[in-house]
Amino acid sequence: MLRNDTTPTRLHLALAALLFATLPFAAHAQAPVWPPKLVRIIVPFGAGASPDIVGRVLADSLQTRHPGTNFVVENKPGASGNIGTDAIAKSTPDGSTIGISLGGPLAINTLLFAKLPYNPDTDIAPITLLTQLPSVLAVPTSLGVNTVAEFLAKAKADPKGLGYGSIGVGTLSQLCMEAIAQKAGANMVHIPYPSSPAATTALIRGDVQVACLPAIGVTPQLATGAVKILAVTTAKRSPFLPDVPTLTESGIDVQSDAWNALVGPGGLSKEVVATINAEVTQTLAEPAVIEKLKLQLITPSPTTPDQLRKRMADEKALWAEVIKAAKIRID
Known part of the structure; x- marks a missing residue:
């Protein structure tokens, strides 16, 4: 009888030992996969x-x-x-x-x-x-246009091609302007700059006649009256610029989301x-x-x-x- 009484106890101890031995592995399996240290x-x-x-x-x-x-x-x-x-x-x-x-x-x-x-x-x-983040089609106020249609008319009438600024070759700011030129059948001359602030400065000074740039780089200049935003490049109007039409609304089927x-x-x-x-x-x-x-x-x-x-x-x-x-x- 004594032997029969002790057998379950030994079994229970063995099972308990096995359970405790597997706890570290269970804890490891439940550890979060991310982030590391x-x-x-x-x-x-x-x-x-x-x-x-x-x-x-x-x-x-x-x-x-x-x-x-x-x-x-x-x-x-x-x-x-x-x-x-x-x-x-x-x-x-x-x-x-x-x-x-x-x-x-x-x-x-x-x-x-x-x-x-x-x-x-x-x-x-x-x-x-x-x-x-939205980009905008912007022009210097000195260009004398107020809408995309007026800008495109001026661009197509210039045989030498208006100069447009960008923030570098192959950037979205260049591609958007090239798409506009191709859709409108206008000749435009690319003038790249090393950064958005540099391109915005060129726009303000009239060194270029148009640019497609991140809105955040252009909107602070609106108060000076030196630049105008003609359109946003997004598919829908930007909540940050609700009164500015899209390019599509303005008659040019170009969309560009940064x-x-x-x-x-x-x-x-x-x-x-x-x-x-x-x-x-x-x-x-x-x-x-x-x-x-x-x-x-x-x-x-x-x-x-x-x-x-x-x-x-x-x-x-x-x-x-x-x-x-x-x-x-x-x-």
């Missing part, structure tokens, strides 16, 4: 550019929610955003490195450069669209992508974040990873014919 957010553009602003707002919010993790923004500008985007693509796919990029490095640059050091289709994992997106290296697991997507979507819904972005005329626009992948493909298709017709290349 350090997260690098690579921005392929310089400090003060819209991707940098968005990246720092994002990092601040995530840091507040995850005080045990350090979120570090690293600027890696150069080669139209290709250098920083390549650094994202070649990082370890464990969630410790993510980055903010945009339509150029993620889509359009495949049409502009003979070769990229990464393939956006395979080396980049889309996480979510982050934000959108956007920022969050991406990771191509090998990033679906589980990590989903977790980051949920975290960032939460950030973009925070009232404080919305207000910070609003100051820059930026609208939060989170999406699913698949929707971002489609946006990348659509962006490439949108500009392929414009680039080909204008013979724009960066070698």
Whole structure:
């Protein structure tokens, strides 16, 4: 009888030992997949550019929610955003490195450069669209036009071609102007500048007769009376400029949305992508974040990873014919 009484006890002890032995593994399995102790957010553009602003707002919010993790923004500008985007693509796919990029490095640059050091289709994992910001078609007041129709009439009547400013070869500001010129049948001369402020200054001085630039760079100049905004380039009117018509409303079928997106290296697991997507979507819904972005005329626009992948493909298709017709290349 004594032997029969002790047998269950030994069994219970063995089961208990086995249970305690597996607890660390169970705890590990339930641990959050993201974030790790350090997260690098690579921005392929310089400090003060819209991707940098968005990246720092994002990092601040995530840091507040995850005080045990350090979120570090690293600027890696150069080669139209290709250098920083390549650094994202070649990082370890464990969630410790993510980055903010945009339509150029993620889509359009495949049409502009003979070769990229990464393939956006395979080396980049889309996480979510982050934000959108309007661009505007602006002219110096001295040009004497008040509508898109009046501007196009003047442009088509000038045999030498009006000069338009942009923030660089192959940028959205050039592509938008080339699309307008092609749709209108007007000849225009491209004059690139190194930055949006430089192009805006040229517009104010009348060094160029028109430019398609980020709205945030032009709107502060409206009070001076030196420039006029004729249209926004977005599909719908901007909530920040509700009285300004779109290009489509103005009779020219051109749409151009500037956007920022969050991406990771191509090998990033679906589980990590989903977790980051949920975290960032939460950030973009925070009232404080919305207000910070609003100051820059930026609208939060989170999406699913698949929707971002489609946006990348659509962006490439949108500009392929414009680039080909204008013979724009960066070698």
